Amino acid sequence: MTEASRLEPxxxxxxxxxxxxxxxxxxxxxxxxAFAPKAGRIYAADxxxxxGPDADDSVSHLSPYLRHxxxxxxxxxxxxLSRHSVNAAEKFVQEVVWRGYFKGWLEQRPSVWSxxxxxxxxxxxRLDADSALDARYRAAVEGRTGIACFDAWATELAATGYLxxxxxxxxxxxxxFTLGLPWSLGADWFYRHLLDGDPASNTLSWRWVxxxxxxxxxxxxxxxxxxxFTNGRFQPTPDSLASDAPALDEPAPPPAAMPAAPAPLPxxxxxxxxxxxxxxxxxxxxxLDGATxxxxxxxxxxxxxxxLAVSAAVVGFTGDAxxxxxxxxxxxxxxxxxxxxxxxxxGDALAAWAQRLGVTRIVTAELPQGPAREALDTAQxxxxxAGLALYRIRRPYDAAIxxxxxxxxxxxxxxxxxxxxxxxxx
Numbered sequence: 001m002t003e004a005s006r007l008e009p010x011x012x013x014x015x016x017x018x019x020x021x022x023x024x025x026x027x028x029x030x031x032x033x034a035f036a037p038k039a040g041r042i043y044a045a046d047x048x049x050x051x052g053p054d055a056d057d058s059v060s061h062l063s064p065y066l067r068h069x070x071x072x073x074x075x076x077x078x079x080x081l082s083r084h085s086v087n088a089a090e091k092f093v094q095e096v097v098w099r100g101y102f103k104g105w106l107e108q109r110p111s112v113w114s115x116x117x118x119x120x121x122x123x124x125x126r127l128d129a130d131s132a133l134d135a136r137y138r139a140a141v142e143g144r145t146g147i148a149c150f151d152a153w154a155t156e157l158a159a160t161g162y163l164x165x166x167x168x169x170x171x172x173x174x175x176x177f178t179l180g181l182p183w184s185l186g187a188d189w190f191y192r193h194l195l196d197g198d199p200a201s202n203t204l205s206w207r208w209v210x211x212x213x214x215x216x217x218x219x220x221x222x223x224x225x226x227x228x229f230t231n232g233r234f235q236p237t238p239d240s241l242a243s244d245a246p247a248l249d250e251p252a253p254p255p256a257a258m259p260a261a262p263a264p265l266p267x268x269x270x271x272x273x274x275x276x277x278x279x280x281x282x283x284x285x286x287x288l289d290g291a292t293x294x295x296x297x298x299x300x301x302x303x304x305x306x307x308l309a310v311s312a313a314v315v316g317f318t319g320d321a322x323x324x325x326x327x328x329x330x331x332x333x334x335x336x337x338x339x340x341x342x343x344x345x346x347g348d349a350l351a352a353w354a355q356r357l358g359v360t361r362i363v364t365a366e367l368p369q370g371p372a373r374e375a376l377d378t379a380q381x382x383x384x385x386a387g388l389a390l391y392r393i394r395r396p397y398d399a400a401i402x403x404x405x406x407x408x409x410x411x412x413x414x415x416x417x418x419x420x421x422x423x424x425x426x
Contacts, residue, residue: 081425108259149170161313
C-alpha cells in the first residue's frame with residue numbers, strides 16, 4: 001500500500017465544516033473575551049474534565065488562535081490577569097507558557113524534529129511490510145478498535161479538528177501501550193487533523209507520553225481516571241486498557257543549544273516585502289512600523305505537515321488565518337497582499353514576488369522548527385542566488401522564554417513570575 005492510498009475513511013474529507021471555528025483574529029479575541037472571566041479558579045478546578053464535544057466546559061478553546069498567533073500569548077495572559085490575581089490564574093498562565101516552553105526546547109534541539117520526520121516515513125514503511133501492524137493502525141485512525149472512548153475521540157478528532165487536552169493524553173497512551181502502535185504515527189495522525197497542530201507541542205507531547213521527553217516517565221491511561229474525568233461518559237473496564245506503560249527506548253536527545261538571535265533589519269529605509277506564514281498572524285505587532293513595507297505575501301505549509309493527506313479542515317483553517325492576517329497587514333501598511341502558490345518551491349515563488357515588488361529584502365516572523373521553517377530553509381539558496389536578503393524577527397515573548405527551556409518545564413515554571421515582569425504582564 002502506498003502512502004497516497006493510505007487514507008482513513010474517518011479523516012479529512014469527513015470533517016464537519018459547521019464545527020470549525022472562524023480563523024480570524026476578531027473571532028479569537030471574542031473567544032478570549034468570553035473565556036477570560038473563567039480563566040481563574042473555575043479553569044483551575046475543571047480544566048481536566050472532558051465533558052464532550054457538545055458540552056460547555058471550562059477550557060478556553062483558544063489553542064487554534066494561539067497556535068497561528070492570531071491571538072498572541074501575552075494578550076491571553078494579560079486578559080486573564082486583568083480579571084484574576086496571579087495566584088488564581090496560575091494554571092491558565094502555565095498552560096499558555098507551556099507552548100513557549102515546548103517551542104524553545106525544540107529550537108534548542110532541532111534534530112529531534114528532523115528525527116521525527118524521518119521516523120514517520122520509516123514507520124509508514126513498516127505498515128507496508130507488516131499487515132497486522134497496518135490493520136491495527138487502520139482500526140485506530142478509523143475509530144473501530146472496540147475501545148469506546150478511544151473510538152469516540154478518533155471520530156471527534158476527524159470531525160472537529162480538536163480534542164480536549166486530557167483526551168489527547170488518554171488517546172496517545174492507549175495508542176502506544178494498549179494498541180502497540182508507533183508513537184511517530186500517532187503524532188502524525190494528530191498533526192494531520194488538529195487545527196491547533198503545532199510542531200513542537202504535538203511532537204513533544206507524544207514523546208512525553210512515551211517516556212522520551214522526560215526520560216523514563218510515561219503516562220498511563222487508567223479506566224478509573226477516564227471515567228472520573230469524562231464525568232462518566234466513558235467507563236472502560238480495567239482489562240480493556242494496558243496495565244503498565246514501559247518507557248520507549250530511544251537515543252537521548254542532544255544537549256540544548258540556543259540558536260543565535262536573528263540579524264536585525266537595517267534601519268536605512270530600503271523597502272521590504274513582508275512574508276506571512278501560519279507561524280505568526282499578527283505582523284502589525286512585529287515592530288516594523290519604522291520599515292518601508294512595499295507589499296505583503298502569504299505562503300502556507302499546512303499541506304506539508306505529513307507525507308499523508310492533511311485534513312481539509314486544517315488546510316482551510318490555515319488558509320483562512322493567513323488571509324485574515326494578510327488583510328490586516330495590507331490595511332496597516334496600505335499595500336497589496338498576494339497569496340503565493342504553496343505547491344511550488346518557496347524560493348521560486350518568493351524570488352518572483354520580490355521582483356514584482358522591486359525589493360531585495362524579505363522580512364518575516366522567526367519560524368520555529370516545523371514545515372514552514374523547512375520550506376524557507378530549502379528556499380534560502382534560491383534567495384541567495386537572486387540577491388535577496390531574508391530577515392527574521394524574534395518576538396520578545398520567545399526571546400524571554402526559549403533560553404530557559406533547556407530541560408523539563410519546572411525550570412521555566414519557577415521563572416514565570418519573573419518572566420511576567422520582564423514582559424510587563426505582572
